Amino acid sequence: MSGLFARQAWATASKVRSTALRTPKAAFTCRVNNIAPRRCFSVSMNLLARKYTESHEWIDVAADGKTCTIGISNYAAEALGDVVYVELPAVGEETAQGESFGSVESVKSASDINSPVSGSVVEVNDPIVETPADLGKDPEKSGWLIKVEAEDVSALDALMDEAAYAEHIKEEH
Numbered sequence: 001m002s003g004l005f006a007r008q009a010w011a012t013a014s015k016v017r018s019t020a021l022r023t024p025k026a027a028f029t030c031r032v033n034n035i036a037p038r039r040c041f042s043v044s045m046n047l048l049a050r051k052y053t054e055s056h057e058w059i060d061v062a063a064d065g066k067t068c069t070i071g072i073s074n075y076a077a078e079a080l081g082d083v084v085y086v087e088l089p090a091v092g093e094e095t096a097q098g099e100s101f102g103s104v105e106s107v108k109s110a111s112d113i114n115s116p117v118s119g120s121v122v123e124v125n126d127p128i129v130e131t132p133a134d135l136g137k138d139p140e141k142s143g144w145l146i147k148v149e150a151e152d153v154s155a156l157d158a159l160m161d162e163a164a165y166a167e168h169i170k171e172e173h
Contacts (some may be wrong), residue, residue: 050140051116051159054168058140059116061153068117068148072104075169077139080106083132088145093121095148097155102145104135113145116159123147 052058056076060069077083085105095101095115102113124146128135135143160168 049161051156051161052165052168053114053116053159055114057114057116059156059159061150061156065153066149067122068119068150068153069144070113070115070117070146070148071144072113072135072139073165074140076111077136077143079108080104080111080136081108082106083135086129086132086135086145088124088129089121091121091124095119095121095146104132115148117148117150117153117156119148119150121146122149 050058050060052073056073056079058071058073062068072080083104083106086102087104088102089095093101095118097115097118099115100112101115101121104111104113125144128143128145137143
């Protein structure tokens with residue numbers, strides 16, 4: 001008996017599991033945006049953290065490293081007030097980094113929504129288009145706007161994390 005079979009036989013005989021036979025533990029899992037733990041091998045945790053733009057958009061990168069969810073921040077939603085109209089691109093349209101991909105109109109004002117990343121729109125949050133007032137209820141969760149398959153997510157490193165964005169908001173006042 002040698003190798004793996006020997007370790008299995010020894011573990012069974014002694015009723016103690018060999019550490020080599022144990023399944024991976026929590027050290028090999030990660031938590032991202034309050035989603036269930038999953039293994040993270042090739043995507044940096046810094047990349048998966050939510051990022052913010054100076055124009056108050058947020059972006060989350062999915063674990064696949066390409067699919068990005070984009071929306072407006074709580075601060076932007078509060079500044080807009082009651083949203084009455086949301087215009088978003090159709091699935092398949094292209095977005096360009098730093099360029100407008102849609103707009104949000106409220107009783108107070110209208111604002112363009114800029115894309116933090118270039119790519120192709122793969123999903124649109126149609127319920128927000130149909131009921132724009134819902135955007136103000138939870139803009140950073142259920143109020144997401146579009147999902148984009150990004151061409152290159154490395155540009156997101158230049159965006160602000162949550163702490164830097166909070167400082168940015170303080171400086172604006």
